[in-house]
Amino acid sequence: MKRPKLKIKRDGWDCGMETVSLFATMATLLPLWYASRIAQELPLLPYRFGMIDMSAILSPVIWFLPFITFSIYFGLTWLEHYPHVYNYPVTITSQNYEIQYKLGVKLLRCTKLFVTMMFGCMALTITGILPMPYAFSFIFLFLILVFSILFMVKMYRNR
Numbered sequence: 001m002k003r004p005k006l007k008i009k010r011d012g013w014d015c016g017m018e019t020v021s022l023f024a025t026m027a028t029l030l031p032l033w034y035a036s037r038i039a040q041e042l043p044l045l046p047y048r049f050g051m052i053d054m055s056a057i058l059s060p061v062i063w064f065l066p067f068i069t070f071s072i073y074f075g076l077t078w079l080e081h082y083p084h085v086y087n088y089p090v091t092i093t094s095q096n097y098e099i100q101y102k103l104g105v106k107l108l109r110c111t112k113l114f115v116t117m118m119f120g121c122m123a124l125t126i127t128g129i130l131p132m133p134y135a136f137s138f139i140f141l142f143l144i145l146v147f148s149i150l151f152m153v154k155m156y157r158n159r
Contacts (some may be wrong), residue, residue, distance in 0.1 A: 003084040003092050008105045017113045024113075024120030025073045028066040034127045062126065069119040076112040080105050089152055090159045099158045107151040114140045114147070 010018070083101040086108075092100055118140035124130035 004094065004097050005084050006098060006101050008080075008083060008102055014106070014109055017109050021073060021109075021113045021116045024116040025069050027120035028069040028123040030129070031062040031065065031123050031126045065119060065123055065126075069116060069123075072119075073112065073116055076108055076115075080108055089155055096159060100155060103151055103155050103158070107148065110147045110151075111144055114144045 083104050084097075086104045088100055088104060090096070090100065118137050121130060121132065121136065121140075125132055125136075
């Protein structure tokens, strides 16, 4: 059976998630602005064969982080327009396709929100604006896992 196509309308929560995702994506540009200051503040680390300049290690990250984040943001935004091509845990029928598509798009938006927030927090940590450990990223990964499970349960209940 060919799946029906449907345009999903955004509600208030969706617009809020999109706004926060966009701001988190834009936050990844801050290390580029602070690049010269960051390079001066990074210490030289001892290594077996001498000293390592951390700015040489962090410089590619500063340029690569915005590229990855913008690619994920725009890729997932583009994918939101095609819920009929997603893989669903239940069979899509003419009776359940609307609710399944809405849940699928909401899951994708939540995933985009948490991924962009994770990268945005990494960027704010690199600049020193947000002092938090890098292990904090695991909280966002945990949230992605929890929300994925919650949406899958909802999809099974709304077969």
